[in-house]
Amino acid sequence: MSASELSMSLEEDYPEIREQVARLCADFPGDYWRDLEKQPPSGSYPTAFIEALTESGYLAALIPEEFGGAGLPIRGGAVILETLNRMGCSAAAGHAQMYTMGTILRHGSVQQKAHFLPKIASGELRLQAFGVTEPTTGSDTTQIKTKAEKTGDGYVINGQKVWTSRAQHSDLMLLLARTTPADQVEKKTHGISTFLIDLNEAQKNGCTITPIDAMINHNTCEVFFDNVPIPASALIGEEGRGFRYILDGMNAERCLTAAEAIGSGRYFIEKSVNYANERVVFNRPIGQNQGIQFPIAQGHAELEAADLMVRKACAMFDAGLPCGGEANMARLLAAEASWKCAEACFSAHGGFAFAREYDIERKWRETRLSRTAPISTNLILGYVGQHILGMPKSY
Ligand SMILES: Cc1cc2nc3c(=O)[nH]c(=O)nc-3n(C[C@H](O)[C@H](O)[C@H](O)COP(=O)(O)OP(=O)(O)OC[C@H]3O[C@@H](n4cnc5c(N)ncnc54)[C@H](O)[C@@H]3O)c2cc1C
Incomplete structure (x- = not known):
């Protein structure tokens, strides 16, 4: 099938999944998330929420049935994550397992x-950690310094x-590490390998994990590797081709996290509209003022447009078509639209947006992340600019 032959069904939208996920979310209302945020250094993990998602099979939605998952297409996974965020929960607490x-x-x-x-599908093993970014290497992944050196029966990992x-x-943990030094490879994308690490074993053998005090409850950490031995069986695929493998997974990640951003945007629009209709200032609902109404309407329109791009990217992904451009643009548009909705919601709520019990500041902080990570x-x-429009590489 070519991209031009692709037909997108706007009706097939998994209404049952949306309804079931929304029902699950009702057990995890705002105060559940607010209480988690009170734990130092910057919140504790939503264990009960993740257990509920695992038991219901949602985190295994994309694992093929032969391995114990639901075998849904990526659009199904996207709908799950979108609904979690639309309901005010935090899909990011479990999304990595999907991609x-x-x-x-x-x-x-x-x-x-x-x-x-099968163990990931059942929840016996949690695969939530993805180790790419390093203190000196974020956007330019090829510069990673963490290295995996071959030993007699495996590798030893050093780095951070x-x-x-x-x-x-x-x-x-899915770990990206250099197996051949950067100055010994033809292309800087070569010589990087992907490993699946047993974090429990690693922590008994030189791996240390320290939480980072961050502005959102993302349970994000520094991970130090000091001569950590891992078996040869931890290598995924061929040695030196890990960068390509990670790139292969990016389109799924983009589609899924874009859907999450759509969910957050819808959460803000619903909150905004309710409040704008209800809050009376100068003897009329604030939603009657264009200064309040139009940013909400603009955010909604942009969100709907972004959602179409998310659907297109998912449809292409599910049809096995190359979709790097669509997945990236879906991610970009959804992140920007949901941020616009967040800002409109924040403004509409005036001073009350700052009150934690309204949950707006929490979701607003979370939503800002979409534009960064x-x-x-x-x-x-x-x-x-480069790959779709053919301009010179800018990074
Ligand atoms: C809460 C949180 C959770 C995260 N979770 C994970 C995780 O689980 N695993 C993981 O591996 N990473 C994770 N990250 C890291 C995230 O992927 C990186 O922060 C992100 O890729 C950007 O890298 P950086 O912060 O090093 O920014 P840098 O690469 O240092 O860039 C700094 C700024 O400069 C801009 N910039 C750089 N080069 C260019 C250029 N050529 N043109 C234009 N702009 C440029 C960037 O866009 C960015 O705005 C997380 C980050 C956060 C904040």
């Missing part, structure tokens, strides 16, 4: 798939990762 497992599925050996995927979210709540909007614009 990191794709690396095992696509590039793992028969044994790795048979061993790990930063912003590794959920590392303290994950049994496994997992990829910053600048880097997406650079991708669009």
